[in-house]
Amino acid sequence: MPGKAGTVGLNEFTKWKGQNAKLMVTGFVMVAGIPLNASPLLLSRDVTPIASLVSENDVLVVPANSRFQTAEDLIAALKANPGNVRFGGSSLGGTGHVAFAKLSQELGLPLKGMKFIPSAGGMQAAKALLAGEIDVVSTGYTEIDDLLKNKTLRVLAVLADERLPGIDAPTLKEKGVNVSIANWRGVVAPAGISSNERTRLELQIARMVKTPQWERVLSQNKWQNNYMDVASFKRYVQYQESVIPALLKNLDLIK
Numbered sequence: 001m002p003g004k005a006g007t008v009g010l011n012e013f014t015k016w017k018g019q020n021a022k023l024m025v026t027g028f029v030m031v032a033g034i035p036l037n038a039s040p041l042l043l044s045r046d047v048t049p050i051a052s053l054v055s056e057n058d059v060l061v062v063p064a065n066s067r068f069q070t071a072e073d074l075i076a077a078l079k080a081n082p083g084n085v086r087f088g089g090s091s092l093g094g095t096g097h098v099a100f101a102k103l104s105q106e107l108g109l110p111l112k113g114m115k116f117i118p119s120a121g122g123m124q125a126a127k128a129l130l131a132g133e134i135d136v137v138s139t140g141y142t143e144i145d146d147l148l149k150n151k152t153l154r155v156l157a158v159l160a161d162e163r164l165p166g167i168d169a170p171t172l173k174e175k176g177v178n179v180s181i182a183n184w185r186g187v188v189a190p191a192g193i194s195s196n197e198r199t200r201l202e203l204q205i206a207r208m209v210k211t212p213q214w215e216r217v218l219s220q221n222k223w224q225n226n227y228m229d230v231a232s233f234k235r236y237v238q239y240q241e242s243v244i245p246a247l248l249k250n251l252d253l254i255k
Contacts, residue, residue: 004091005029005034013045025185030043033239036092047188049234050186050198051228058159059139060138061136066135067081067106083115090138093120094183095140095183099159122144130185136156153184159172159180159181160180174227187205
């Protein structure tokens with residue numbers, strides 16, 4: 001159930017109060033989408049946090065035949081004429097949008113003079129990229145993995161503190177641009193489930209993340225392990241609910 005950075009699905013999910021056989025995937029995008037879409041809901045209050053699972057840094061990607069051969073090419077083009085580079089990669093307030101805003105901030109460029117074209121996700125943005133509607137996309141690696149493997153797209157830079165295993169591309173920090181963006185993902189249950197039901201779900205996931213199968217999934221998708229149990233995840237969600245709106249305000253994305 002897509003729409004408005006996941007807040008459409010969140011609104012429906014809250015109607016399943018007390019149903020212990022329902023889970024919803026959430027993350028950075030939804031926490032940011034709540035203030036951006038003026039939703040009255042909070043993940044720490046209106047659902048039951050169960051576990052954080054993974055985090056994934058964004059990558060800057062271009063078509064194989066792009067005029068940007070390197071991250072330096074992109075930076076130079078932005079400095080020369082920021083309005084001549086069309087960015088895409090997420091819904092408004094998602095990691096791609098925040099990456100775009102932070103990039104403009106780090107380069108000292110006015111946000112209003114740059115172009116960001118929102119999409120429902122990385123694959124939709126990649127299609128627009130290949131159609132020539134966007135010049136560069138910031139998205140999670142796994143969303144466009146197949147297009148990278150068949151060399152339809154290229155990674156210009158990784159938005160992380162360090163290079164990521166299996167991705168032959170520098171970080172933007174190596175180029176003197178301090179932009180690091182990661183989308184974390186976790187699961188929540190509806191509000192109103194019993195403490196026994198919450199513990200059962202917590203233990204199921206705790207067992208799952210220790211399996212060899214899960215380790216393979218992390219490796220295959222180039223995800224970073226970000227597992228947290230119920231108590232730690234709830235504290236993390238509350239922290240994110242305090243810092244992400246402040247970040248969006250600093251980037252002039254909300255008032």
